[in-house]
Amino acid sequence: MIQKIFVGIALITSNALLWAQRQEGVGTYYHERFWGIRTSSGEVYHPFVYSAAHRTLPFGTWVEVELLKTGKKTIVKVNDRGPFFRGGVIDVSKIAAKELGLVAYGNSKVKVRPLSELELTDSLKSFLFKRDSLAKVEHPKPMRKSKRKKKNRKRKKR
16 A cells, blocks of 8 residues: 555656656757767667757656647657757757758757656557667668778979
Protein backbone atom coordinates (compact mmCIF):
# COMPACT_ATOMS: atom_id res chain seq x y z
CA MET A 1 0.00 0.00 0.00
CA ILE A 2 2.78 2.41 0.93
CA GLN A 3 4.63 1.57 -2.29
CA LYS A 4 1.57 2.45 -4.38
CA ILE A 5 1.22 5.78 -2.60
CA PHE A 6 4.94 6.50 -3.08
CA VAL A 7 4.75 5.66 -6.80
CA GLY A 8 1.66 7.86 -7.17
CA ILE A 9 3.37 10.79 -5.47
CA ALA A 10 6.47 10.32 -7.62
CA LEU A 11 4.40 10.34 -10.82
CA ILE A 12 2.47 13.44 -9.77
CA THR A 13 5.72 15.22 -8.85
CA SER A 14 7.42 14.28 -12.13
CA ASN A 15 4.38 15.47 -14.11
CA ALA A 16 4.39 18.76 -12.20
CA LEU A 17 8.09 19.24 -12.98
CA LEU A 18 7.51 18.50 -16.67
CA TRP A 19 4.57 20.92 -16.73
CA ALA A 20 6.86 23.62 -15.34
CA GLN A 21 9.38 22.98 -18.12
CA ARG A 22 7.09 24.01 -20.98
CA GLN A 23 8.84 26.70 -22.97
CA GLU A 24 8.18 29.10 -25.81
CA GLY A 25 10.90 30.72 -27.83
CA VAL A 26 12.83 30.58 -31.08
CA GLY A 27 13.37 27.21 -32.72
CA THR A 28 15.94 26.48 -35.41
CA TYR A 29 17.23 23.39 -37.18
CA TYR A 30 20.54 21.66 -37.79
CA HIS A 31 22.04 21.87 -41.26
CA GLU A 32 22.98 18.68 -43.11
CA ARG A 33 26.67 19.62 -43.01
CA PHE A 34 26.75 18.34 -39.40
CA TRP A 35 25.87 14.84 -40.65
CA GLY A 36 28.18 12.31 -38.98
CA ILE A 37 29.46 14.63 -36.25
CA ARG A 38 29.08 13.47 -32.64
CA THR A 39 26.58 15.29 -30.44
CA SER A 40 27.06 16.09 -26.76
CA SER A 41 25.43 12.81 -25.75
CA GLY A 42 27.86 10.82 -27.92
CA GLU A 43 25.32 9.89 -30.60
CA VAL A 44 26.14 10.65 -34.22
CA TYR A 45 23.96 13.35 -35.81
CA HIS A 46 21.77 12.12 -38.66
CA PRO A 47 19.49 14.67 -40.39
CA PHE A 48 16.78 12.07 -41.08
CA VAL A 49 16.43 11.01 -37.43
CA TYR A 50 14.04 13.00 -35.25
CA SER A 51 16.45 14.49 -32.72
CA ALA A 52 16.93 17.85 -31.02
CA ALA A 53 19.29 20.01 -28.99
CA HIS A 54 18.06 21.63 -25.78
CA ARG A 55 20.04 23.51 -23.13
CA THR A 56 18.68 21.96 -19.94
CA LEU A 57 16.52 18.89 -20.58
CA PRO A 58 18.23 15.55 -19.87
CA PHE A 59 19.51 13.48 -22.80
CA GLY A 60 16.95 10.93 -23.95
CA THR A 61 13.94 13.09 -23.08
CA TRP A 62 11.17 12.93 -25.67
CA VAL A 63 9.79 16.38 -26.47
CA GLU A 64 6.78 17.59 -28.42
CA VAL A 65 7.63 20.63 -30.53
CA GLU A 66 4.88 22.82 -32.00
CA LEU A 67 5.49 25.52 -34.60
CA LEU A 68 3.21 28.35 -33.53
CA LYS A 69 2.79 29.80 -37.07
CA THR A 70 1.42 26.58 -38.55
CA GLY A 71 0.23 24.65 -35.50
CA LYS A 72 2.08 21.53 -36.70
CA LYS A 73 3.63 19.24 -34.08
CA THR A 74 6.29 16.56 -33.99
CA ILE A 75 8.02 14.44 -31.36
CA VAL A 76 11.83 14.49 -31.11
CA LYS A 77 14.44 13.10 -28.70
CA VAL A 78 16.94 15.39 -26.97
CA ASN A 79 20.52 14.24 -27.68
CA ASP A 80 22.55 17.47 -27.82
CA ARG A 81 23.05 20.82 -26.11
CA GLY A 82 22.09 24.14 -27.64
CA PRO A 83 21.01 26.54 -29.14
CA PHE A 84 23.37 29.11 -27.74
CA PHE A 85 21.79 32.40 -28.76
CA ARG A 86 19.41 34.69 -26.92
CA GLY A 87 15.82 33.48 -27.13
CA GLY A 88 16.79 30.12 -28.64
CA VAL A 89 14.90 27.22 -27.11
CA ILE A 90 15.53 24.21 -29.34
CA ASP A 91 17.39 23.02 -32.45
CA VAL A 92 15.66 20.20 -34.31
CA SER A 93 16.97 17.88 -37.02
CA LYS A 94 16.33 18.61 -40.69
CA ILE A 95 13.52 16.03 -41.08
CA ALA A 96 11.71 17.33 -37.99
CA ALA A 97 12.03 20.88 -39.35
CA LYS A 98 10.52 19.78 -42.67
CA GLU A 99 7.62 18.13 -40.86
CA LEU A 100 6.99 21.29 -38.85
CA GLY A 101 7.43 23.61 -41.83
CA LEU A 102 10.38 25.32 -40.13
CA VAL A 103 12.75 24.98 -43.10
CA ALA A 104 10.88 27.69 -45.01
CA TYR A 105 11.29 30.14 -42.13
CA GLY A 106 14.79 29.23 -40.94
CA ASN A 107 13.84 30.07 -37.38
CA SER A 108 10.48 30.73 -35.82
CA LYS A 109 8.53 30.76 -32.55
CA VAL A 110 7.95 27.28 -31.15
CA LYS A 111 6.40 25.72 -28.09
CA VAL A 112 8.36 22.90 -26.44
CA ARG A 113 6.69 20.38 -24.12
CA PRO A 114 8.52 17.41 -22.57
CA LEU A 115 6.50 14.19 -22.64
CA SER A 116 5.93 12.39 -19.36
CA GLU A 117 6.40 8.66 -18.85
CA LEU A 118 2.62 8.28 -18.74
CA GLU A 119 2.28 9.73 -22.25
CA LEU A 120 5.04 7.51 -23.64
CA THR A 121 3.20 4.23 -24.05
CA ASP A 122 5.04 1.13 -25.25
CA SER A 123 3.40 1.37 -28.67
CA LEU A 124 4.41 5.03 -29.06
CA LYS A 125 8.00 4.28 -28.00
CA SER A 126 8.26 1.37 -30.43
CA PHE A 127 6.84 3.54 -33.23
CA LEU A 128 9.36 6.32 -32.53
CA PHE A 129 12.32 3.91 -32.45
CA LYS A 130 11.18 2.18 -35.67
CA ARG A 131 10.73 5.57 -37.37
CA ASP A 132 14.28 6.59 -36.51
CA SER A 133 15.88 3.24 -37.39
CA LEU A 134 14.10 3.17 -40.77
CA ALA A 135 15.38 6.66 -41.49
CA LYS A 136 18.96 5.50 -40.92
CA VAL A 137 18.49 2.56 -43.28
CA GLU A 138 16.78 4.57 -46.03
CA HIS A 139 19.29 7.43 -45.87
CA PRO A 140 22.82 6.12 -45.37
CA LYS A 141 25.57 8.65 -44.91
CA PRO A 142 26.74 9.97 -48.29
CA MET A 143 30.30 9.33 -49.35
CA ARG A 144 32.41 12.45 -49.21
CA LYS A 145 35.22 13.06 -51.59
CA SER A 146 38.55 12.91 -49.88
CA LYS A 147 40.34 16.20 -49.85
CA ARG A 148 43.92 16.05 -50.99
CA LYS A 149 46.37 18.47 -49.61
CA LYS A 150 47.96 20.66 -52.19
CA LYS A 151 51.66 20.25 -52.45
CA ASN A 152 53.70 23.21 -51.42
CA ARG A 153 55.53 24.10 -54.60
CA LYS A 154 58.21 26.69 -54.47
CA ARG A 155 58.10 29.22 -57.20
CA LYS A 156 61.11 29.53 -59.37
CA LYS A 157 62.72 32.92 -59.51
CA ARG A 158 63.02 34.37 -62.97
